[in-house]
Amino acid sequence: MLIFWPGGFLVNSSLLHSLFRVFGLILFALVLLSPVLLQWPQQDLMPFLQWKLIAAVWCYLLVLSLFRSLWPGLVLLLPAALLVPQEVFYLLTYQKNTDAHAIAIVAETDLNEALGYLTGVGVFLAVMVAAILLLWWYLVRSAWQRQWRWEAGVRPLVWLIGIGVLASLGWNEWQYQQINKAKQRSNPEENIFVQRPLPYSYEKFHATYPLNILLALNEFVRQKQAVADIAQDLALFKFSAKQTKAPEARQIYLLVIGETLRPDRLQLNGYNRATTPRLAGTKNVISFTDMVSPWAWTRMSVPVIISRKSPVDQRYFPTETSLVAAFQEAGFNTAWLSTQSPLGVHDSSIALHASEADQVQYLNPVGYKQEGFYDEILLPAVERVVQQNHTRQLIVLHTLGSHFSYTDRYPESFDLFTPSGKGQAISMHDKKSKVMLNNAYDNTVAYTDFILFSLIKQLEQTQSISTLFYVSDHGENIFDGQCNKSGHGHNTERDYRVAALLWTSDAYNQQYPHKKALAEKNRQQPLSTSSIFHSMLDLADIQYPDQKLSLSWVNPAWRTSPRLLQQGLHFDTAKRVGICQELQSP
Known part of the structure; x- marks a missing residue:
């Protein structure tokens, strides 16, 4: 028996028109389900049917069953239908569903920038949206004119199934939270991002359209509110920073925060591969060969870079603002441009400081888990900011640099050292892939060389008093020697050693020759x-x-001091244990 029948009981409707309407309903259903059908698995079919396809079908039926007549439900489904082309494009292009990151990209930055990843397909998407809108209007009009209604007794059945589903989810949610209760209580300050387990429904339906949109919106709102609450607490903090002897010439200070770049893989530092050929031929470039980061996690290492946060401070959120706010107080226009994420476990403590800037742009639609956009998307963004011609500017770039998967971080033209495994799925924990991992990693270094060189050229063209300082957030292990460790967070020496570079313009060197000399x-x-x-x-x-x-290494007052790591270890006096050089107390 059909749940509803759009033509069978209509005396004045031709069979052909009835078939058109039935075909229209089927086509509309396929449109709504297409983001789920695109994820049809090669194996594990039952979980897909249970948590994706059946869940999506029931979601749509629930909306349609809110009214006895069919047309009001069709009206309510319009937003989901119109977002299908974008969701399909996102899946086909980036192999992921819309999540809180994608929503934040649109919400956090200029709309033209946020929609940049649609370049080249805008017309196609517009045509698809128009076609869906026409199909929807035809069905709503037919449902209204022909008075399509639910068969008696079917709507309560849909609701009964819904109650069963919600009860099952509620029971699983309770069990899920019990399992994570100890972890959740261990640090209440961090729960919203780091240790708060996402709801069971999020874990099950984060890839189920349209439920993923609702869950992502909820996650975005919760995380944004958490950041806003902390920002409000910091609003009254002031450094009272001033540039008392401001030069008359234009000033631009560019801070580039890199990702996972080790100093020993730089040609500038004696590495036997040409990983930094451009910077090696650029004057006024200084490489700091013995820089250490106290943390091997981005979410904790970056705040230490840009603020006065202690290396041993375990708190996720800051107690004062960053150098972005300090530069602002001194009369600088500030900008934060990023190819990393605006929200989430690894990013929200950083995004809090980014929000201090006058301009904030997140330019990568997928974050670090997929290939997405390369760091060179930052180059035109920097150019636009520089062309604003502010007398004093601070620009902070947060790049993806050498973040795994390494082959996702550079275009084909920078696949210099092979075999690299580019285009293949390679595990960073498979020692058999050691050669490819190291080749791909070196390719990311060569690409970073290109990015930094291009930024320097942009600054040179301004003829301003300018500097570019680059520093990586932490290091990386790549099965070095006989060591069986890969990635970071292993508490090895390579976790903490980071690449750091300073470039100064000729105008800067003339204005501050003593600072250049001390560097x-x-x-x-x-x-x-x-x-x-x-x-x-x-x-x-x-x-x-x-x-x-x-503490300033461009000041005569600078003095060496103990280099403390996250757990209180002194980097220079800690014992190096085993072939992986793990750090331990002496």
Whole structure:
């Protein structure tokens, strides 16, 4: 028996028109289900049917069953139908469903920038939306005129099934939360991003259209609210920073926060491969060969770079603002441009500081888990910011750099060292892939060389007092020697050693020759990323009342100090144990 019949009881309707309407309903159903059908698995069919296809069908039936007549339900389904082309494009292009990251991309940045990933397919998507709208209008009009209705007794059956589904989800949610209760209580401050387990429904339906849209919206709102609450607490904090002897010439300070780049893989530092040929031939480039990050996790290492947060501070959220706010206080226009994510476990503590900037743009539609856009998308974005011609500018770039999967981080033209496995699915934990992993990693370094060189050329064209400082957030293990470790977070020496570079313009060197000379002098000194906040402000000759010039390596007052790591270990005195050089207390 059909649930509803759009033509069988209509005396004045031709068989052909009835068939058209039935075909229209089937086509509309296929349109609504297409994001799920595109994910049809090669195996594990039952979980797909249970948590994706059946869940999506029931979701649509529930909306349609809210009214005895069919047309109001069809009206309510219009937003889901109109978003199908975008969801299908996202799946086909980036192999993922719309999530909180994708929603944040649109919400956090200029709409033209946010929709940049639709370039070249805009007309196609517009045509698809128009076709869906016409099909929807035909069905709504037919349902209204022909009075399509549910058969008696079917709607309560849909509701009864819904109650059963919700009860099952509720029971599983309770069990799910019980399992994670200990973890959830361990640090209440971090629950919203780090240790709060997502709802059971999110785990099951994050790839089920249209439920994933609703779940992503909810996750986005919750995370944004958490960030807003912390930002409100920090709003009254002030450094009282000033640039008391501001030069008349234009100033641009560019901070590039890299990802997972080790100093020993730079040709500049003596590596036997041509990984930095462009920078090697660029004057005024200084490589700091002994820089250490106290954390091997992005979410904790980046705040140490850009703020005065202690290396041993375990808190996820900051207690004061960053150098972005300090530069603002000193009269600088500030911009934060990123190819990383605006929200999430690994990003929200960073996004909180990014929000301090006058301009914020997140330019990668998929974050780090898929290939997405390469870091070169930042180049035109920087050019647009520079062309705004502010007298004083601070620009912060947060790149994906050498983040695994390495082959996702550079275009085909930079597949220089082969075999790299580009285009293949390679596990970073498979030691058999050691050669390909190392080749691909070196390709990411060569690509970063291109990005930094291009940025330097942009700054040179401005003829301004300018600097570019690059630093990676943490290091990486890649089955070095006989070590069986890959990735980061293993507490090895390679986890903490990071690449760091400084370029200064001719105009800067004329204005601050003593700072340039001290940077040259300290290039091989033991440095920590916890000194970058102090050094960046000193580079720009910005002062504030409780400034610690002993932590600035471009100041005569600089002094070496213990390089503390996240767990309180002293990097330089810790024991190196085993072939992986794991750090332990002496």
